[in-house]
Amino acid sequence: QLVESGGRLVQPGDSLTLSCEASGRTFTMYLMSWFRQVPGKEREFVGSVSWSGGRRSYADSVKGRFAISRDNAKNTVTLQMNNLKPEDTAVYYCGASSRMGFPAVTLELYDYWGQGTQVTVTP
Numbered sequence: 746q747l748v749e750s751g752g753r754l755v756q757p758g759d760s761l762t763l764s765c766e767a768s769g770r771t772f773t774m775y776l777m778s779w780f781r782q783v784p785g786k787e788r789e790f791v792g793s794v795s796w797s798g799g800r801r802s803y804a805d806s807v808k809g810r811f812a813i814s815r816d817n818a819k820n821t822v823t824l825q826m827n828n829l830k831p832e833d834t835a836v837y838y839c840g841a842s843s844r845m846g847f848p849a850v851t852l853e854l855y856d857y858w859g860q861g862t863q864v865t866v867t868p
Contacts, residue, residue, distance in 0.1 A: 747839045752862030755829055759866070763824040765839030765859055773797075775856070776842045776849055777815055777822040781835035782861075788838065793848035794822060802848035807833075829866045836861040 751763040763779070773796055782788040792803040792813040801813055812825040822839060840855040849855065 747841060747857055747859035749837065749839050749859040749862040752837060752864045754865045754867065757830055757866055757868060759829050760825070760827045761829060761864060763826070763837055763839075763862060763864070765822045765824075767820045767822070767841065769820075772820040773817050774843060776844070776847060777813075778840045778842065778849060778855070779813060779822075779824045780838045780840055780852070781833075781864075782838065783835045788852055790848075790850040791837070792824065793850070795847050800847055802850075826864070829864075831866050831868075834864060834866050836863050 746768045747765055749765045755761055778793040779791040780788045781791050790804050791807055792811055794801050794813045794815050798815045810828045815822040838861045839859040841857040842849040842854045843856050844854045
């Protein structure tokens with residue numbers, strides 16, 4: 746089970762940290778990612794972090810502004826979002842993939858999803 750938290754209303758230029766807590770004892774077997782979705786559009790890849798946390802990959806739209814990390818001792822994955830823009834407004838989802846290969850940018854590769862947390866960026 747994945748549970749996201751941290752989403753809220755912010756202004757352009759603000760920073761925000763999202764967290765995802767995973768239950769179970771096999772957290773390190775999963776590549777962890779963040780995706781986001783706006784109404785009427787497909788869920789899109791934001792970033793992935795590898796099983797050990799040593800590798801990260803980002804969508805071009807967030808590269809240089811967002812940072813993904815994981816703490817395997819706490820079963821958590823974090824998305825640090827800086828310099829937020831109105832176009833970052835979306836529901837953000839945490840996903841866990843047991844497939845080999847990095848990163849995992851397509852939805853079909855994921856075994857588990859959280860319920861999502863809303864991020865709204867507005868003046």
